[in-house]
Amino acid sequence: MILKELSEAVGVSGDEAAVRQIILQHIDEHAEDIRIDAMGNITALKRAVKPGRRPRPRVLLAAHMDEVGFMVTGIDGDGSLRFTAIGGIDDRILPALRVRVGEEGIPGVILWTPIHKNRDQATRGISSLRIDIGASSKDEVAGKVKPGDRIAFDSAYMELGSETLRGKAFDDRVGCSLLVDVLQGGPYPCDVLAAFTVQEEIGLRGAKVAAQTLKPDVAIALEGTTANDILNPTAEPDDPTVPNPTCKLGDGPVLTVMDASLIVNPRLLGFLRAVADSHSIPTQLKTSPGGGTDAGAIHRAGAGVPSAVISVPCRYIHSPAALLRRSDYAHTLALIQAVLRDLTMDVLDFDS
Ligand SMILES: [Zn+2]
Numbered sequence: 558m559i560l561k562e563l564s565e566a567v568g569v570s571g572d573e574a575a576v577r578q579i580i581l582q583h584i585d586e587h588a589e590d591i592r593i594d595a596m597g598n599i600t601a602l603k604r605a606v607k608p609g610r611r612p613r614p615r616v617l618l619a620a621h622m623d624e625v626g627f628m629v630t631g632i633d634g635d636g637s638l639r640f641t642a643i644g645g646i647d648d649r650i651l652p653a654l655r656v657r658v659g660e661e662g663i664p665g666v667i668l669w670t671p672i673h674k675n676r677d678q679a680t681r682g683i684s685s686l687r688i689d690i691g692a693s694s695k696d697e698v699a700g701k702v703k704p705g706d707r708i709a710f711d712s713a714y715m716e717l718g719s720e721t722l723r724g725k726a727f728d729d730r731v732g733c734s735l736l737v738d739v740l741q742g743g744p745y746p747c748d749v750l751a752a753f754t755v756q757e758e759i760g761l762r763g764a765k766v767a768a769q770t771l772k773p774d775v776a777i778a779l780e781g782t783t784a785n786d787i788l789n790p791t792a793e794p795d796d797p798t799v800p801n802p803t804c805k806l807g808d809g810p811v812l813t814v815m816d817a818s819l820i821v822n823p824r825l826l827g828f829l830r831a832v833a834d835s836h837s838i839p840t841q842l843k844t845s846p847g848g849g850t851d852a853g854a855i856h857r858a859g860a861g862v863p864s865a866v867i868s869v870p871c872r873y874i875h876s877p878a879a880l881l882r883r884s885d886y887a888h889t890l891a892l893i894q895a896v897l898r899d900l901t902m903d904v905l906d907f908d909s
Contacts, residue, residue: 558886559583560734564714564724567657569626569707570643570758573597576622580733580753587740588751598763599753600771606744612902613747617773617862618739618893619764619851620732620780621757624725625875627708629658629688632699636692637668640708642683644758650876651686658690659706665690710877720883721806727871727879729757731886732779735869738890745897757851761818764851768858775825775863775905778852779893781881782811782843782868804870806882809839810889813866817846818853821865828904829865829896836895838888843868863905867893 559579568576580599584591588601599622605613625644632638638658652669665688688708692698714724724730736751743749750771755763768776786805804811812829813821833840843866856864869889872880 818849
C-alpha cells in the first residue's frame with residue numbers, strides 16, 4: 558500500500574504530474590504497454606496468465622489521480638491571493654484553512670476575521686476570501702506565485718490508532734493505491750487494463766478518453782466514497798436519525814447501485830455481490846443519487862461498457878482530513894482480486 562506517499566503528493570485536477578510520477582515508479586516492473594496519453598492519463602496492461610478454456614473479458618480498472626483543490630486567479634495589491642475552487646469544496650471549511658501554493662508548495666492560510674471581532678459573521682463565499690502567504694505587497698509575491706498555480710490542502714498523512722488512517726485526497730488516492738496493489742499482485746486469468754485518470758473531479762474528463770482508447774469489455778471504477786455515518790455510526794440505513802448514511806466505515810467495500818452518473822447493470826452488480834459472498838467479504842450498497850465517478854464516463858464510451866464502482870468508505874472526503882479503515886482497504890483489495898479471478902465473458906452476456 559502506497560497510500561501515504563500518494564496522499565501527500567499534490568495533484569489538483571489538471572496538474573497531476575507529481576502523482577503520475579509516483580505511480581509510474583511503482584508499476585514499472587508489474588505491467589506492460591505503459592503509456593501516458595494526451596490528457597495525462599496513465600494506461601497500462603497486465604496480461605492474463607493461464608486464461609484457461611473459458612473466455613475472459615478485458616477488464617478496465619480505473620482510479621483517478623486528481624484531487625479537489627484551488628487555483629490562483631489573481632494577486633491583490635496587499636500581496637494576498639485571489640483564488641477559485643477546482644472541484645467540489647464546501648465553503649464552510651475554507652476559513653483559516655492551511656494551504657500550499659504552487660509547485661514550490663508555499664505555505665499559506667485562507668484569511669478570516671477573528672472571532673473576537675465578529676462572532677456573528679456568516680461564512681462568506683470563496684470570491685470574498687483571500688489567501689495570506691505572509692507577503693505585504695504585490696511586488697513581494699511576483700515571481701513566486703502566478704495566476705493558474707494550483708493550491709492544495711496542507712495536510713500530513715497519519716495513523717489514528719492502529720486501524721484508522723487520516724489524510725487528504727483519499728478520494729481517489731485510495732483507488733490509485735489499490736490499483737497499484739492489483740498490478741503488483743496477481744497473476745490473473747484475464748487481461749487487466751489499468752487507467753490512472755486525470756480531471757475526474759471536474760467532469761470525468763480523463764476517463765472518457767482512456768475508455769475510448771482501451772476499449773474494455775467491462776470496467777470497474779475504484780473509489781473512495783462518502784461515508785456519512787458520523788452522526789450515528791451504529792444507525793441502520795433506514796434509521797430516521799441518519800437519513801442517508803450512504804455507507805459506513807468498517808462495513809467493507811461499497812458497491813454502487815446508482816449515483817448521478819451511472820446505474821450499474823443489475824447482472825454485473827449481482828455478480829460482484831456473489832463473488833463477495835463466496836469469499837466471505839463484507840459489502841455494503843450505495844444508492845445515494847448524488848455524485849458521480851469515472852464509471853459514469855466509461856459506461857458510455859464507444860458502443861457502451863458494462864461498468865461498476867467498488868469504493869472504500871471514507872469520512873470527510875474533499876477536506877484535508879479524510880478517514881478510512883485498514884480493514885475496509887484490505888477487504889476492497891481482496892474483492893477486486895477475487896473478481897478478476899472469477900469474471901468470465903458469460904457474466905457480461907446480459908441476454909442469457
Ligand atoms: Zn473520486
